[in-house]
Amino acid sequence: MATVVDLTNGTTSQTLTDGTVFSAEQQSGAGTGNYNSFLVLGANGTESGFNTDGSPLPLDDKQQEHTNALLLSDMQVVSVNGHDYYVFKLDANEPNSDKGSLLSLNSLQIYSATDPNITTLATLQAQQLLYNVDGNATDGDVTVQLDAGKDAPAGSGVGDLFVYIPTSFFAGATGNYVYLYSAFGSPSDSDGGFEEWGVIAKASVDHAPAVAVEKTVDPSSIDEGESTTVTYTYKVTNTSADGAGDPLTLTSLVDDNATPGDTSDDINLLSGFVANSSHGTHYVSGDTDNDYLVDSNETWIFSADVNIDAHATGSTITNTVVVHAHDDDSTNDVSANDTATVTVNDVAPSIAIEKTADPTSINEGSAADVTYTYEVTNTSAAGAFDPLMLTSLIDDDATPGDTSDDIDLLTGFVAGSDHGTHYVSGDTDGDYLVDSDEKWVFSATVGVDAHNAGSITNTVVVHAHDDDSTSDVYATDDATVTVKDVAPSVAIEKTVDADHDGIFHSSETVQSGAQNVTYHYEITNTSAAGAFDPLTLTSLVDDNGTPGNTGDDINLLSGFVANSSHGTHYVSGDLDNDYQVDSNETWVFTANSSFNLLPNADSRTNTVVVHAHDDDTTNDVSANDTATVQSFAGPGVRTPGFWTNLGKSFWDGVAGADKSGPNFASGELRYVVDADHNGTLDPGKPGLLIGDYNKNGLTDAGEDTFFISYADALKVIDASVKDQQDTRFVLARDAVATWLNYLAGNPIGDASDPNSPHKYLDQAIDWLQVTNGGNSSSHFEDWGGGSAVKASSAAWNVGLDDESPAGLELSGNLIHQELDFYNNTGMTFEGAILHVYANDGG
Numbered sequence: 057m058a059t060v061v062d063l064t065n066g067t068t069s070q071t072l073t074d075g076t077v078f079s080a081e082q083q084s085g086a087g088t089g090n091y092n093s094f095l096v097l098g099a100n101g102t103e104s105g106f107n108t109d110g111s112p113l114p115l116d117d118k119q120q121e122h123t124n125a126l127l128l129s130d131m132q133v134v135s136v137n138g139h140d141y142y143v144f145k146l147d148a149n150e151p152n153s154d155k156g157s158l159l160s161l162n163s164l165q166i167y168s169a170t171d172p173n174i175t176t177l178a179t180l181q182a183q184q185l186l187y188n189v190d191g192n193a194t195d196g197d198v199t200v201q202l203d204a205g206k207d208a209p210a211g212s213g214v215g216d217l218f219v220y221i222p223t224s225f226f227a228g229a230t231g232n233y234v235y236l237y238s239a240f241g242s243p244s245d246s247d248g249g250f251e252e253w254g255v256i257a258k259a260s261v262d263h264a265p266a267v268a269v270e271k272t273v274d275p276s277s278i279d280e281g282e283s284t285t286v287t288y289t290y291k292v293t294n295t296s297a298d299g300a301g302d303p304l305t306l307t308s309l310v311d312d313n314a315t316p317g318d319t320s321d322d323i324n325l326l327s328g329f330v331a332n333s334s335h336g337t338h339y340v341s342g343d344t345d346n347d348y349l350v351d352s353n354e355t356w357i358f359s360a361d362v363n364i365d366a367h368a369t370g371s372t373i374t375n376t377v378v379v380h381a382h383d384d385d386s387t388n389d390v391s392a393n394d395t396a397t398v399t400v401n402d403v404a405p406s407i408a409i410e411k412t413a414d415p416t417s418i419n420e421g422s423a424a425d426v427t428y429t430y431e432v433t434n435t436s437a438a439g440a441f442d443p444l445m446l447t448s449l450i451d452d453d454a455t456p457g458d459t460s461d462d463i464d465l466l467t468g469f470v471a472g473s474d475h476g477t478h479y480v481s482g483d484t485d486g487d488y489l490v491d492s493d494e495k496w497v498f499s500a501t502v503g504v505d506a507h508n509a510g511s512i513t514n515t516v517v518v519h520a521h522d523d524d525s526t527s528d529v530y531a532t533d534d535a536t537v538t539v540k541d542v543a544p545s546v547a548i549e550k551t552v553d554a555d556h557d558g559i560f561h562s563s564e565t566v567q568s569g570a571q572n573v574t575y576h577y578e579i580t581n582t583s584a585a586g587a588f589d590p591l592t593l594t595s596l597v598d599d600n601g602t603p604g605n606t607g608d609d610i611n612l613l614s615g616f617v618a619n620s621s622h623g624t625h626y627v628s629g630d631l632d633n634d635y636q637v638d639s640n641e642t643w644v645f646t647a648n649s650s651f652n653l654l655p656n657a658d659s660r661t662n663t664v665v666v667h668a669h670d671d672d673t674t675n676d677v678s679a680n681d682t683a684t685v686q687s688f689a690g691p692g693v694r695t696p697g698f699w700t701n702l703g704k705s706f707w708d709g710v711a712g713a714d715k716s717g718p719n720f721a722s723g724e725l726r727y728v729v730d731a732d733h734n735g736t737l738d739p740g741k742p743g744l745l746i747g748d749y750n751k752n753g754l755t756d757a758g759e760d761t762f763f764i765s766y767a768d769a770l771k772v773i774d775a776s777v778k779d780q781q782d783t784r785f786v787l788a789r790d791a792v793a794t795w796l797n798y799l800a801g802n803p804i805g806d807a808s809d810p811n812s813p814h815k816y817l818d819q820a821i822d823w824l825q826v827t828n829g830g831n832s833s834s835h836f837e838d839w840g841g842g843s844a845v846k847a848s849s850a851a852w853n854v855g856l857d858d859e860s861p862a863g864l865e866l867s868g869n870l871i872h873q874e875l876d877f878y879n880n881t882g883m884t885f886e887g888a889i890l891h892v893y894a895n896d897g898g
Contacts (some may be wrong), residue, residue: 058199060199073192076221078220080216080217092130092257093252094254095117095122101246102242104163105123111175126236142223143220144253145218145254147216147253151247158203161238162199162242166185168184168231168233168235183231184231186234203216270293271290271291272289274287280437289357290394302384309358310325311323311325312376342356369402369403378392404527408531411451413427418540419584421589426502427500429480442524445521446490451514454512454514471488481496512537517530546581546678547579547582552564553576554566563683570652575664590637592670597612599662599663630643656689659685660684688803691801693797694796696790703796706720706796706800707726707799710724725796729745729753730745730754731743732838746761761835762825764788782846783868794879829842882894
């Protein structure tokens with residue numbers, strides 16, 4: 057259904073079913089109230105628009121100064137014939153002609169809103185609809201035809217159209233602003249000037265000004281314990297009901313900097329603000345017309361950067377800003393405030409540990425004490441706001457996976473009471489919490505067992521939580537002790553058994569001539585690393601007494617094959633049969649060698665060299681040793697017959713007549729002696745002073761001597777002239793020959809040796825002293841005294857009184873046998889055992 061309200065054919069008014077009155081003239085009783093213009097629009101053809109304080113103007117709106125928001129509270133209620141209306145006046149501006157003066161009003165809608173600045177139709181149509189001329193089902197689509205050819209002045213009671221809308225339509229308004237939307241142009245279009253809407257308003261209404269401030273912050277959250285600069289932004293708007301008619305002058309804009317009641321740190325956002333000169337240091341933008349007044353269509357923005365000190369988690373920092381202003385009508389203060397809150401986020405704690413070892417290296421095979429030091433620090437980003445509680449501090453003692461030997465470094469730790477046995481220092485404030493400015497030190501001394509070359513790595517793990525939660529954080533570190541490779545070492549001891557007595561020595565003296573000796577080699581592992589450095593033998597060679605000539609070397613590892621055979625020279629020692637020389641083993645090898653020795657201390661020294669390496673490297677180590685076999689000093693012993701005949705010239709006292717050559721003395725043997733024991737040498741009495749071992753010709757204190765003249769010595773030594781009935785000749789012959797062998801340089805041993813020729817010669821001297829007129833206390837005697845001693849006598853077969861201590865000297869016959877055997881062989885034989893003392897001269 058459609059309804060046309062035609063006010064062009066003489067009809068001055070028409071009422072719709074809903075009570076709306078359209079009139080070409082002001083109704084009787086409406087009074088002459090002021091019509092306040094609030095909307096100007098215009099366009100050729102069709103036109104539409106609605107009032108607003110917003111910018112830019114919507115649709116076909118014109119003249120910002122005359123297009124404004126409309127407060128419901130400013131509209132005057134008009135009573136006509138007992139009915140209450142709000143009266144809107146349209147002053148149309150069309151050509152004054154028969155056809156051009158007509159104008160069609162096609163749409164009229166009234167909305168309620170809280171925002172005075174709506175600028176789009178879509179936004180407007182989303183607001184509360186109070187009135188719609190087409191909203192009555194009875195009347196349907198309403199078109200108002202009016203004659204707008206005559207011009208009526210704005211603000212007067214004269215207009216082209218008066219619309220009386222019952223106040224009942226406004227009863228449920230939820231907003232304080234009224235929006236009027238109208239559309240023109242069909243069928244009679246707009247082809248003149250602007251159309252202007254007004255409303256009967258209350259006389260002289262001055263609305264109180266209003267201001268609003270909106271505060272935001274960026275960032276809106278910060279991390280615990282972190283000092284941060286945040287930016288606060290402040291948006292100040294003029295929310296006065298009179299809109300553009302009430303520009304505001306700011307008198308104060310202060311942020312309390314989150315310390316309400318303390319003005320000393322307040323932020324004066326109008327700092328530097330001087331009207332018509334400077335907007336100040338915090339101003340950003342908004343004063344579009346630069347009049348230093350906050351207009352209704354402006355949003356002034358201020359900004360402030362604030363450094364927020366570090367805070368604990370859970371804290372909030374709320375700043376409040378307060379704005380004060382007044383409008384252009386009065387100095388009455390209006391204010392508004394807003395807040396912005398910065399939240400402090402919890403920061404995950406963190407911990408660090410540094411572990412060191414002292415010493416950082418030990419020798420292979422040596423047990424040592426190592427002291428580990430642990431430094432625990434709080435590395436939380438929140439710093440002082442995140443003290444840490446230690447929950448575990450464990451060193452794995454270099455056995456990961458085996459907790460049985462772990463070192464609990466918190467042993468004895470009781471919060472608030474005791475830091476434990478391993479704690480050293482660091483808790484400076486004694487609160488049992490690891491603060492960000494503390495370094496807690498723990499220590500543990502560990503006995504490290506002997507190891508092979510390599511390394512020993514201990515790992516420590518620390519666990520803790522902060523004061524905000526029990527969420528675990530941990531850190532690890534390790535320390536490595538290097539086990540230094542200790543250079544291996546080997547030792548060899550070489551001995552020889554040349555006299556076939558089964559006893560080995562480093563040196564043995566034997567009679568000259570062909571030799572067949574046995575060498576004995578003992579190899580030991582002398583490495584400092586002990587059991588951790590078993591040795592592999594790589595060479596064991598004896599030079600066989602011919603250094604530089606490898607052709608006759610003895611390879612003592614001949615036949616040695618690791619894990620198979622120890623070879624032909626090996627005797628014993630490899631206890632665990634691993635073919636390596638361990639530190640607790642002595643390997644024994646033997647070898648036989650044959651060679652010839654000349655008289656006069658001819659010697660043969662064999663050198664053995666052993667080479668080996670340990671289990672860590674192939675670096676060679678070696679050792680060597682020698683064993684010597686030598687012949688006795690001297691040319692070799694000669695028999696009494698030699699000294700009577702061929703050897704007579706060696707002791708005849710005639711220089712230059714001496715013999716020379718192998719197995720002979722090297723010069724005259726006889727020298728001048730004290731023949732009568734008066735302490736004076738007697739050149740005129742040639743003879744032998746037997747027992748003068750230092751060969752000074754005198755019988756010194758402690759010496760027992762027996763003198764025999766040269767003539768008597770020749771007699772007794774010649775078997776063909778000796779007295780067969782007197783055994784003194786027999787023993788004197790032995791003593792003279794033994795003494796001449798001694799003077800020739802042949803060894804006779806030591807008197808303390810009971811088997812030595814020296815001992816038997818001393819016995820012979822004593823026996824001859826007594827049997828030639830002396831007694832058991834004599835220290836000197838000469839040949840010729842006394843009486844003959846028969847072979848059947850006790851002296852010859854049993855012995856004589858000893859000098860000291862009391863007892864018997866050896867029998868003359870036993871002395872004779874031993875000295876005679878020595879003069880023939882260089883040996884004695886007491887006890888049926890041969891004792892070699894000199895070379896056999898042949």
